[in-house]
Amino acid sequence: MADYQLPPKPKNSGVKMAKRIVIAVLIVLMYVWTFASIDIDWARAIERAMDNFQRVIPELFSPDWSAAGEVSLAMLETVFIAFAGSLMAAILAVPMSFLAASNMMGGKIFSATGKWILSAVRAFPELILAILFVVAVGPNAFAGVMAIAIGSTGMLGKMFSEIIESIDMEVVRGMEANGANKIQVLFYAVMPQIIPEFLSFAIYRFEVDIRASSILGIVGAGGIGTMIIFASNNRNWNEMGMILLAIIIVVTVIDFTSARIRRKIV
Amino acid sequence: MTNEKNPVTQGKTPSIYPAKTKKQVTIIFFAVLAVYLFSMYWTQREMVGGIDGALGNMFNVISKFFPPNFAVLPAIWDPMVETIQMAIISTTGAAIVTVPLAVLAAENITTYRPLYFASRTFLNILRTIPDLVLAVIFVGLFGIGLFPGILALFIFSIGILAKLISETIEAVDMNPLEAMRASGGNVFQVIWYALVPQVLPQFTSLTLYVFEINIRASVVLGLVGAGGIGLILDQQLGFYNYPNAMAIVILIFAVVLIIEYISNKLREALI
Numbered sequence: 001m002a003d004y005q006l007p008p009k010p011k012n013s014g015v016k017m018a019k020r021i022v023i024a025v026l027i028v029l030m031y032v033w034t035f036a037s038i039d040i041d042w043a044r045a046i047e048r049a050m051d052n053f054q055r056v057i058p059e060l061f062s063p064d065w066s067a068a069g070e071v072s073l074a075m076l077e078t079v080f081i082a083f084a085g086s087l088m089a090a091i092l093a094v095p096m097s098f099l100a101a102s103n104m105m106g107g108k109i110f111s112a113t114g115k116w117i118l119s120a121v122r123a124f125p126e127l128i129l130a131i132l133f134v135v136a137v138g139p140n141a142f143a144g145v146m147a148i149a150i151g152s153t154g155m156l157g158k159m160f161s162e163i164i165e166s167i168d169m170e171v172v173r174g175m176e177a178n179g180a181n182k183i184q185v186l187f188y189a190v191m192p193q194i195i196p197e198f199l200s201f202a203i204y205r206f207e208v209d210i211r212a213s214s215i216l217g218i219v220g221a222g223g224i225g226t227m228i229i230f231a232s233n234n235r236n237w238n239e240m241g242m243i244l245l246a247i248i249i250v251v252t253v254i255d256f257t258s259a260r261i262r263r264k265i266v
Numbered sequence: 267m268t269n270e271k272n273p274v275t276q277g278k279t280p281s282i283y284p285a286k287t288k289k290q291v292t293i294i295f296f297a298v299l300a301v302y303l304f305s306m307y308w309t310q311r312e313m314v315g316g317i318d319g320a321l322g323n324m325f326n327v328i329s330k331f332f333p334p335n336f337a338v339l340p341a342i343w344d345p346m347v348e349t350i351q352m353a354i355i356s357t358t359g360a361a362i363v364t365v366p367l368a369v370l371a372a373e374n375i376t377t378y379r380p381l382y383f384a385s386r387t388f389l390n391i392l393r394t395i396p397d398l399v400l401a402v403i404f405v406g407l408f409g410i411g412l413f414p415g416i417l418a419l420f421i422f423s424i425g426i427l428a429k430l431i432s433e434t435i436e437a438v439d440m441n442p443l444e445a446m447r448a449s450g451g452n453v454f455q456v457i458w459y460a461l462v463p464q465v466l467p468q469f470t471s472l473t474l475y476v477f478e479i480n481i482r483a484s485v486v487l488g489l490v491g492a493g494g495i496g497l498i499l500d501q502q503l504g505f506y507n508y509p510n511a512m513a514i515v516i517l518i519f520a521v522v523l524i525i526e527y528i529s530n531k532l533r534e535a536l537i
Binding site for chain 1: 298301302304305306308309310323324327328331347348351352354355358390391394395396397398399402403405406407408409411412413414416482483485486489490496499503508515518519522523526
């Protein structure tokens with residue numbers, strides 16, 4: 001009778017084991033450090049939650065319909081901010097992405113500079129940009145547009161440059177071999193390959209920007225965020241419920257529409 | 267005998283795009299342009315002094331931010347550390363809670379349709395609420411402090427993480443799962459021995475990605491009183507103490523870049 005045995009387990013080399021142990025120790029240390037040094041006043045938080053629960057949660061679920069008009073106007077402004085911001089970003093991101101893509105401008109220096117600028121822009125949270133722009137152009141929706149435009153350029157530029165890097169270079173080389181100049185190569189070899197994906201990512205970015213611009217008002221950059229901060233300062237949780245409802249509906253509708261458009265494009 | 271009437275070399279070269287597409291694209295282009303112009307008009311209607319005044323003002327104000335006052339660094343170090351800890355705790359919590367949710371929201375594992383649709387819809391709604399709005403509500407509920415911030419990040423990350431992971435689960439190779447099931451494995455055995463090994467690298471990578479997002483988000487949570495460095499930044503701007511604010515912004519910038527670099531390296535090593 002054949003002897004059924006499991007095959008022996010693959011042996012782990014000593015280096016691999018040591019590496020794993022070091023990683024495990026580092027992770028444990030990180031958690032020990034985190035939980036040992038963070039101080040949360042549990043008693044106070046729980047006490048406050050007990051007090052406020054009745055005042056907040058049921059109110060959130062009974063939205064104040066009388067504020068519907070004002071809320072939808074503010075939500076419309078949010079959509080405008082996101083639209084203007086993402087379109088600006090989509091346009092600004094194109095030259096940046098050509099600069100950052102390693103297969104376009106030749107020269108590694110251009111590509112490295114472009115990539116570095118884009119990641120530097122990305123490191124700033126949009127709200128921090130919004131604060132800076134509010135200080136600069138005053139507390140209005142245009143500060144929001146600028147913040148979204150700059151913030152999205154970082155992300156879109158990165159996405160676009162990755163798309164450019166993934167194109168089929170055979171076509172470009174073929175055209176160059178046939179004597180096409182740079183402009184012709186750009187229009188007939190590069191653009192047809194990148195336009196659908198560029199559009200798709202730009203529309204996706206609009207979805208993200210709708211979410212982002214709905215909170216910009218918290219620092220005074222216009223849109224529905226302004227109402228959020230008023231409602232929370234006045235403890236007007238019915239109105240907050242209405243605002244939440246508006247955000248959920250608008251974001252869902254735009255996500256749905258944009259997903260359909262993107263499926264058609266690509 | 268020169269062939270002067272050759273249709274290929276004579277006259278206009280035919281366009282590579284059909285006329286109908288051109289018409290559609292033109293209409294869409296003008297529609298987008300119109301909405302854009304209207305948006306620009308709408309967002310600038312409250313601006314005093316118009317765009318020229320604003321641009322001039324911008325340079326004035328930006329020059330006030332320089333040079334940054336790095337003498338405040340020791341004082342803002344603690345809130346910065348707090349910010350990172352908030353991100354660590356909330357990401358960990360979300361990574362644990364997200365596992366059952368992601369499995370429920372994966373079409374190929376949860377074959378019971380109503381359950382799948384319910385969890386999908388729940389996650390979709392969860393993702394529409396911005397993190398800062400959650401923070402505002404939790405601050406109202408629990409009072410000012412770190413806890414509402416952590417909770418807001420936690421709930422926000424569940425939405426993203428569960429969606430990303432459920433998509434990963436939907437993309438796995440189903441053959442090992444079927445083989446396990448055929449040889450008599452129960453649901454948990456199938457998940458543990460056939461699904462987990464396929465998903466684990468992606469899971470870790472996505473968790474790190476959400477950690478990056480959380481670091482950025484936790485930086486601004488302080489603006490609504492939910493702890494971390496945003497609170498200090500808000501205060502300094504409120505006092506018109508721009509050099510201090512700039513030092514904070516630069517510190518945030520550096521920390522975000524460093525953490526992103528580490529996390530990127532880890533993710534590259536994983537996949």
